[in-house]
Amino acid sequence: MVRAPCCEKMGLKKGPWSPEEDRILTNFIQNHGHSNWRALPKQAGLLRCGKSCRLRWTNYLKPDIKRGNFTKEEEDAIINLHELLGNRWSAIAAKLPGRTDNEIKNVWHTHLKKRLEKNIKTKAPTSENKRKKQIKPKTSSESSSSIVINITNQTQIANYSSITSPSSQQSSSCEISSSLTDASMAENEYYSYPAEGTEAMPEAPPPIDESFWSEVAEDSTNSNSMDKSYGESVVDDDMEFWYNVFVQAGGISELPEF
DNA sequence: AATGTTACCAACCGCCCCATC
DNA sequence: AGATGGGGCGGTTGGTAACAT
Numbered sequence: 001m002v003r004a005p006c007c008e009k010m011g012l013k014k015g016p017w018s019p020e021e022d023r024i025l026t027n028f029i030q031n032h033g034h035s036n037w038r039a040l041p042k043q044a045g046l047l048r049c050g051k052s053c054r055l056r057w058t059n060y061l062k063p064d065i066k067r068g069n070f071t072k073e074e075e076d077a078i079i080n081l082h083e084l085l086g087n088r089w090s091a092i093a094a095k096l097p098g099r100t101d102n103e104i105k106n107v108w109h110t111h112l113k114k115r116l117e118k119n120i121k122t123k124a125p126t127s128e129n130k131r132k133k134q135i136k137p138k139t140s141s142e143s144s145s146s147i148v149i150n151i152t153n154q155t156q157i158a159n160y161s162s163i164t165s166p167s168s169q170q171s172s173s174c175e176i177s178s179s180l181t182d183a184s185m186a187e188n189e190y191y192s193y194p195a196e197g198t199e200a201m202p203e204a205p206p207p208i209d210e211s212f213w214s215e216v217a218e219d220s221t222n223s224n225s226m227d228k229s230y231g232e233s234v235v236d237d238d239m240e241f242w243y244n245v246f247v248q249a250g251g252i253s254e255l256p257e258f
Numbered sequence: 259a260a261t262g263t264t265a266c267c268a269a270c271c272g273c274c275c276c277a278t279c
Numbered sequence: 280a281g282a283t284g285g286g287g288c289g290g291t292t293g294g295t296a297a298c299a300t
Contacts, residue, residue: 016268038285054286055269090288105289106267263299270292
């Protein structure tokens with residue numbers, strides 16, 4: 001079924017949002033919620049399509065969104081999660097509180113992907129691997145990561161996930177388990193290289209932040225697209241998967257209570 | 259100072275899945 | 280059972296700021 005884009009209707013505005021539009025949308029959602037995105041712009045008096053409003057809200061206006069540069073820990077978490085989940089940005093975003101899938105996707109394409117590609121070529125971290133261009137400072141306070149995911153033994157994790165993870169039913173996980181070779185292990189050494197002016201990362205993974213487990217539990221109870229395909233036991237399987245990942249990573253020794 | 263190039267990121271587009279009729 | 284609508288996701292684009300020449 002092919003549907004015409006919702007914004008094809010004449011008179012609907014496209015492009016960057018004005019501060020006034022932001023204000024109207026924010027006020028409306030705070031007062032009335034967003035039960036129906038399609039009807040929302042009309043009710044709020046915005047000349048936008050519902051889809052545009054949803055994107056603006058979820059990617060920019062939502063109050064719990066964390067602004068500012070990604071920390072080294074967040075970038076490492078994205079890299080590790082991308083190894084496990086592939087281009088499932090929403091699933092990755094679910095593990096990074098305050099970060100949107102769009103933001104993570106952007107960071108991946110503009111920054112992390114190149115970093116990894118460069119590292120494959122050079123095989124060793126050098127000062128050239130670091131960002132050529134300085135990021136312009138953000139206006140809001142500097143972000144800080146509330147979770148720490150530092151998996152050092154990628155091959156072990158990936159192979160294990162191919163056995164126990166519900167994601168193993170999908171091709172992406174099979175690719176992960178088969179593609180992680182000694183060479184890729186060498187690449188992964190890069191993940192631990194310290195950013196300029198910071199301490200070197202410890203060899204052993206740091207303890208998993210407790211908040212991670214509550215996020216996993218919360219995430220598992222929400223039926224997202226990732227979970228839906230796994231059937232009724234998805235919640236338990238997902239929990240078991242993440243637990244196994246971090247046990248293998250050496251981050252925790254026992255299953256926390258949820 | 260002017261121009262070209264690169265990097266970043268907000269926003270859009272098309273497709274898919276699920277719920278409802 | 281099939282059609283339709285709404286929401287969500289991932290890929291891509293376009294504007295612009297920063298940097299290089």
